[in-house]
Amino acid sequence: MASDTVCCPPQAPRPKVAHPVAQKGGYEPLGTYEKVGDFEKVYVTGPEKADHAIVIIYDIFGFWETSLRGWDLLANHLNLLIPHKLYAPDVFRGKPFPPDKDGDKDELKKFFETTAKISDRLPEVIKFGEQLKKEFKTVSILGYCWGGKICLLSLAKDVFHSGATCHPAMIANEDGDNLARPFAFYPSKDEPGDVVKYIAAKLKEKPFAKECDYVLYDTVHHGWAAARADLSNPENRKQFDDVYQRLADYFARVNAPRRSRM
Template sequence: MDEREPDRIEKDGTDGNCCPPQSTSNLSKPNVPHPVLDPEGYELQGTYEKVGKFEKVYVTGPDHAKHALVVIYDIFGFWETTQRGSDLLANHLLLTRPTQIYMPDVFRGHPFPKDKDGDKEELAKFFKTTAKISDRLPEVLEFAEHLKEKFDTVSILGYCWGGKIALLSLSKDQPDPTPFCCGAVIHPAMIAEEDGKNLAVPLGFYPSMDEPIDVIKSIKKDMEEKDFGKKCDFHHYNTVHHGWAAARADLKDPENLKQYEDVYQRAADYFSQCC
């Protein structure tokens, strides 16, 4: 990361706008994000383990896997629908590319509280401390290097805030080559045109209807023009809101459930061949 990188990173999200409002998905409430719902009692298939320097990591998938996938959650941390997505990915990949999935507790037990959702002042504080990108990004990269001691290949998936972490981890601006052979983002926050221009490895890009369409188009164009463009994947989930696949998922809503299931199958297909 060059000397300018921390300043550039911290300009993203510290204003409390990491999650795009429902400007497109809910015209009746154009200035608020989609709500976070309470857990419904899904039984997790994985376990919590100490891995590397993280005391708590959600691990799911077969022990014999040779491919590891690092999943970076959204600002709400461990959440039933987010972890359920990792279980789905692990199951989908069993026959095509057995993968062990690691979701590290990068917030170390202090995710953004649900009852403060929509409070821009509190979110801004959160981004300057617990979720400070220039602090968390090096930890994620170090975690990936640790996994590379055990696995042949390591990739990354991120949602919302975690999507920005994933995009930056795949950038050619890093001082060392990225430890990830490929990556994917689902409804990522704070996306910028440079995220596409700086890609060093294949990307699966799955934005919602709430991310800025001009930036979506720019990143898609840059993906297609890369030498590894044919290994990239893109689908615009323009019928669902930002957060539909993670903590803001409403699986009682038929369209949300349909696209939730679709994106995890699509992401599995992508990770089975991206590197």
């Protein structure tokens, strides 16, 4: 596994936007915060009744406004295709990485060794998925940045029906080797190109290759679909809208009844 302290991503220049660019106060979320399973706070969005669920694992900034906007958009798109209920557990339990410390390597290292320690958080996410499987026909997973790594690791196990990630952090070739479930892969221009190509090639070799999807979003920076999104930038907004429609199309296709495996 890649080091827990590597994120956002170190091998690429920092995007030429403020970090994170979105300011709170301009968007009214459509979902609600509820207690679900072992988590006291889970952002829940989507229709009241649905046969399918998606567990969302946020980036290091937690419940950021542009992230919430994206999840609501995804739920709305899916409602027109195959309704899904989306659950974003507060895996950091009220202590996301502070935006004013963005770029502080020592603080990030400390965060990844404690609050965001993958070996501690991954079992909790898997347990949460197992709990939801008792209620839904399929349960998938979607992750961003740090959450993208959690997503990849979880898909090496037979827990989630399928998964997707936008601009994942800490990716390694072994993530492609170990994938055991259908996967949609949407990296940005800032992820390591050799690893992106390796994982994309591995998807074509999987027995479930026809159920996978891959698009390199090479005109936008790491974080464009979550907390680092700059929706005032036309290209960022265009690709933000594109990826959420693509995610909806993907989950609707892979979780269609004829493909259900749970």
